[in-house]
Amino acid sequence: MAAHETALLAARHIQNYSDAQELEPHWGYLARKLPCTNDAGSCAYLDQVYESHDLGMLYSGILWATIGSILFLWAIGRRAFPSTRADGLLYGTVGAAKSSTARIRRTIATYVRITLLPEAVRPIFGRTTRLQVLILAVLSGYLLIWSFAGIAYNTWITPVKNSPGLYNTRTSMGPWSDRIGILAYALTPLAILLSCRESILSVLTGIPYQGFNFLHRWLGYIIVIQGALHTIAWTIIEVRLYQPQPTTALEWATETYMIWGMGAMILSLLLFVLSTPWAIRLTGYEFFRKAHYVLAMVYVGACWGHWKQLKCFLLPSLLIFFLDRAIRLVRTGLIHYQYLPNGSMGFRAAQASLTHFSDPEHGDVVRMDFVHPQNAWKVGQHFYICFTECSIWQSHPFTPLNLPEIRNGLVSHSYIFRAKKGETKTVADLALKKASASDKVTTPLILTGPCGESIVETLTPDANVLCVAGGTGITSVLPVLLGLVQQPAVRDRKIQLVWAIRRKEDMHWVEQEINSIYKAAKSHNVEVHIYVTREASSRSPSLRDDKSTQGETQVREASGPSSAATSIKGVHTHTHTSIYVQKIGGEGFDRHPDLKKLVNEFVESTVAGPTGVYASGPCGMISDLRSIVASCNSGTKVWRGNERFDVSLTCDDRLEW
The missing domain is CATH 2.40.30 (Elongation Factor Tu (Ef-tu); domain 3)
Known part of the structure; x- marks a missing residue:
């Protein structure tokens, strides 16, 4: 054992290694000297310290084993039982038993959406679904149990060596503080794993990496709280409960491990402050992102300097971080490694x-x-x-x-x-x-x-599709529509696009794509509803703005050097309709479409099959749709075979980053 480690342990636990007959190893901690030759109170305290530490390491192992088991079972289940909403019996490919299993799964999924899809406690958690908050609550409860379990809460009054009349007050605050410190170390690789863009979690679960941002952020908050409690507890012990003072406190504050520990605490507080919304607005997102990377890695290094015995958690954290960045660079290099104009190969x-x-x-x-x-x-x-x-x-x-x-x-x-x-x-x-x-x-x-991940993997041939977009959010839903109109038409399938834009000229952003959808509108039963929210209609807002007698909607492109007069064709009939353009706004203010009415009308108008809602746009629109889609689901009706009320939501919330 190194001399400085021996001195450190002596300072904390008053163990004399010069007469040690045996050193008992403890994973993640310094070895214990046996037999204990201190006073009875100190020996009893050391028994509790080492027992609590060993249990803390065990609980950390159980935590990671639980996470690993969940991911393993999830990955196996995704492949063994593919997530499809189609009955299969419609196409004569499966038997009744499998059909019953599919119905049970659809019914359960419907009840889960009703309960967990809406947002929860927005002032605290932001625009986050109840499912994410539930996962956070379960993880927090799990950590709370392991923070206190297995610790014998007691107080030991022990004499101070070479200082007659002085006594140390040793309590279970020390073992408890060490326990939450262990858990903070154990959570560090998970926090980094949740932030990775090249995410192994996405590969195993099929959830896009941005779906883990909420847990990454709140896990970081938990680690900051754990670090603060650990620091406060040991400060009370060393400054108040140990004697003589102020000698003990000054010696403790100048220990190398203590300096690294305070550095780690300061870095974690900086990470917390700079990740708050007001700090990001003040400094800019790019500064936040780069500062977050640097501070996080320096924080891991400071934790290593504070207690390197727990490097079993810190080394994976560093490897995960740098592996994620290395994969990004490699993938970028592979995409751009092309033939150059001179015939050679290189980066282009x-x-x-x-x-x-x-x-x-x-x-x-x-x-x-x-x-x-x-x-x-x-x-x-x-x-x-x-x-x-x-x-x-x-x-x-x-x-x-x-x-x-x-x-x-x-x-x-x-x-x-x-x-x-x-x-x-x-x-x-x-x-x-x-x-x-x-x-x-x-x-x-x-x-x-x-x-990210595919958003149409589970889209079955009998599923109706409603795409809802606000402004430039049209980019996320257009590929879904373009893919559907290139496939063979499915009888009774209903497809609709609802797009809210501020000005009618905004349609020219995606003119080519809208025209492609128009050409297949009649054969694929596609409707496109475009709501202009910033321009007042010359007639009643309930009237459509198209001139059906002309058979063509004339649109002028937005002003600019690249503008040109073009047109978007749209036939306006009572059957097999294609493009409706409706001005619902007013001069100087926006008036948004009634999404609740539109979604409910779409679901009610479907003939058969489940409904998939694809959405992208402003935060408020996504929040509204979560509640609306949840209310459209009905587990009772789905169980009775009415799949029209099996309504799912896939939203691109990157506009909220």
Whole structure:
């Protein structure tokens, strides 16, 4: 045993190693000297310290074994029992027994949505579903039990060596403080695992990595609380309960392990403060992200310096963090390792053409289109894009609005985004500047991804589909619609798009895609309802703004150098309708569509099969839809065979980041 470790243990537990006959090893702690030659009270206290520590390590192992078992069973269940809502009996492929099993699963899923899909305690947890809050509550309860279990709560008054008349007050606060310190260390790799973009958790569970952000954030809060309690408890012990004072407190404060411990506590508080919404707004998201990375790794290093005996938790934390970043770099390199113009191989950025749509009031919109040699992604996945002409240190997540199709070895990419401030505003200004200079409006991009999971894996042929989008959120739902209209039409299937935009001209962001949907509207029973929320109708808001007698809706593109007069075709009839454009707003204010009415009418109008709602847009819209979709479900009706009331929600909440 090193001399400084011996001195450290002597300072804390008054053990003399010079006459030790045996050193008993303890995982995660310093070895114990046997036999104990101190006074009876000190020996009893040391018995409790080491027993509590060993139990803490055991409980940490149980915690990780529980997490591992859940993930293992989840991964096996996903593959052994694929999540499909189709009965199968409709197509004559399964027997009644399997049909009954599917009905039970659908009924259970329906009751789960009714109970856990709405949001819970928004002032505290933000826009988070009850399911996420329930998982956090279960984890918190689990940790609370292990923080106190197995500790014999007692007080020992022991004499101070070489100081007659002075006594130390030793309590179970010491073992308890060490216990929560162990749990804080044990949770560190889990917190980092929940933050990974290249997430093994997503591979095992099928949940997109952004679905773990809530637990990552709150697990960080728990670790900060645990660290604070650990620090406060030992400060009380060393400054108040141990004698003589202030000598004991000063010696303790200058110990190397204590300096590292205080450093770790300060770093964890900085991580907490900088992750609050007001701090992110003040410093900017990019500063928060980069500072978070650096501070987190320095924090892990400080924890190692404080108590390296628990490096069994810290080493995996470092490996997970750096492995995640390494995989990102490798994937980016593979995407851009292409043939160069001179015929050699090397790193080559993608060249995107930019189309600028002016909107001085709410922020200009930019559309990017380019082709790139790579493998196709899955519908619902997104890429992180770095605009190298602006900054190589920033990247932003964007969802392709087109289908991932390989043609002649190339895959087309199309994106739209609203430029309000920061990097996206710089890109919009760049596009406008190039266009005004009569230059070709292009910019080099670096892609990382694809990230996330498919959102149509469980979409069955009999499922009705309702897509709801607000503004640029149309990018996330368009691929779902484009994929459906390319498949063979399914009898009695109902498909509808509800898109809320501020101005009628905003339809030209995705004019090509809307026209593609229009061409298949009649054969696939597709309806497109576009609500203009910022422009007042010249007639009653309940009247449609289209001129059905013309058979074509004329639309002028937003003003700007790239604008051109175009049209979006739309037939307006009572059967097999296609595109409705309705102005519902007023001058100077927005009036949003009644989502509750629209979703309920859609579900009620379906003939058979479950309904999948795909949504992307502002935070408030997503919050409303969670409650609305939950209310549309009916476990009783689904159990009786009425699948129309099996309504699921898939939402892209990255707009909330």
